[in-house]
Amino acid sequence: MELFLSPRLRIFFSADIVGSTSLKQQGNLIDKERIEPLWASVIQGFYIESYNSFKNEWKSRKEKCTKKLQACLYGEDPYFWKSIGDEVLFTKLITDYRQVSSIILCWIEVISELRKFVQKSSPSLNIKCSAWLAEFPIKNKEVVIGNGVNISNHVESYIIENGDLINKILSDPETVNSRIDYVGPSIDTGFRVSSRASSRKMAISVDVAYIISITMPINEKEKIPIFFSGSEPLKGVLKEAPYPNFWIDMSDYNSLFKKEDQLLSTPACSRDAVKEYCETFFEEYKNYIFRPFIYKDKTNTISNPPDGYNEKLITIQKEYRKFKRQTSEKYSEHKSLERGKGMTEEKFNEKKANTIEFINKKIDN
Structure with a gap:
């Protein structure tokens, strides 16, 4: 877990x-x-x-x-x-x-x-x-804030990135220069x-x-x-x-x-x-x-x-893993296809942003 x-x-x-x-x-x-x-x-x-x-x-x-x-x-x-x-x-x-x-x-x-x-x-x-x-x-919910939060160039979802950062802080807070806020x-x-x-x-x-x-x-x-x-x-x-x-x-x-x-x-x-x-x-x-x-x-x-708490908890855990896997696969596939077409870095990043927005809407729904 x-x-x-x-x-x-x-x-x-x-x-x-x-x-x-x-x-x-x-x-x-x-x-x-x-x-x-x-x-x-x-x-x-x-x-x-x-x-x-x-x-x-x-x-x-x-x-x-x-x-x-x-x-x-x-x-x-x-x-x-x-x-x-x-x-x-x-x-x-x-x-x-x-x-x-x-x-x-x-x-x-x-x-x-x-x-x-x-x-x-x-x-x-x-x-x-x-x-x-x-x-x-x-x-x-817990959210990560602070100057130490470095969002990578390949973030498929803020939800997933936030979860990964919180895991790092909870596992070894000394290695992450950021803190958790509570909402x-x-x-x-x-x-x-x-x-x-x-x-x-x-x-x-x-x-x-x-x-x-x-x-x-x-x-x-x-x-x-x-x-x-x-x-x-x-x-x-x-x-x-x-x-x-x-x-x-x-x-x-x-x-x-x-x-x-x-x-x-x-x-x-x-x-x-x-x-x-x-x-x-x-x-x-x-x-x-x-x-x-x-x-x-x-x-x-x-x-x-x-x-109903345990059932909801299991559902959220499963959905998180599923979306993390799907977004990773979609990004890899998208990157491979667009680079194969000789697309410029600027155009590729624009396409990537549209893909991320689409995936996040799916997660929110």
Whole structure:
């Protein structure tokens, strides 16, 4: 099986600076240590600190476990996905459902450190964050981007070339000077969920809430309380059906928010209640969303894909191999015939482009 066509579950994280827009308008504020606006210094530092904090916190937690526990509780390391303005994004491959809680706990500590960092520069700044899951390669897709992507002169299909490049990156990332980007409905939903985040609330998708709810915490310290603020539509998601607003409290223990919760008697949701709600939600909207799963999950906890998934996966794999073979054969045949006619290189390339366009239309259909 081609690596890029193998089922995978990924978790994504977003962290964004709250109050940066206002800070940017105060152009007269200069960092005392650098000859540049304060906001520029803060954002540059935010990028560096987010990367280093995540890497160091993850490494520290992972090293406290035995080799056996590292594999199931941590797995592969998270890595930087990309930045969008004042926002940084990270992702990690999930190979065991317990890794979701492990990395959420790590992310909570990272956000705490980032909050301290930005508030050293300006007390008015804060951090908001979110987390969501996405399945590949059926519902969502990976695409290769970057200066290192060298499309050859004999590309018969962008789909095939993209697949080959992803395979190379997944097999040996050090040999390919490019990176993978992620697109699809789950990615769009994740960004919509992120819009609900605040400095207090880490917004999480329904599938993240579900996996946390089925994960038994090792101890009280490892417990992740989940809160629920009702449901409301997310633009363009589930045809505007109400989407649950789950969140994790990021406020300090002695914060005013916590004192207000005590007055209002606002408890966290029980794990069982969250689990039952999510399962009902997945069933209700099964035409648009399915319960998260890990292909060939060794624990057999969330190993079952939705109905028809395996059949669709086999079909896509077969079609990819077939189109790859057909396009290669057609190109070779086309090249041989046209060169035999004494066609110029320019005319031959024009003919080749028409052939590629025809094949791509076939693939799209």
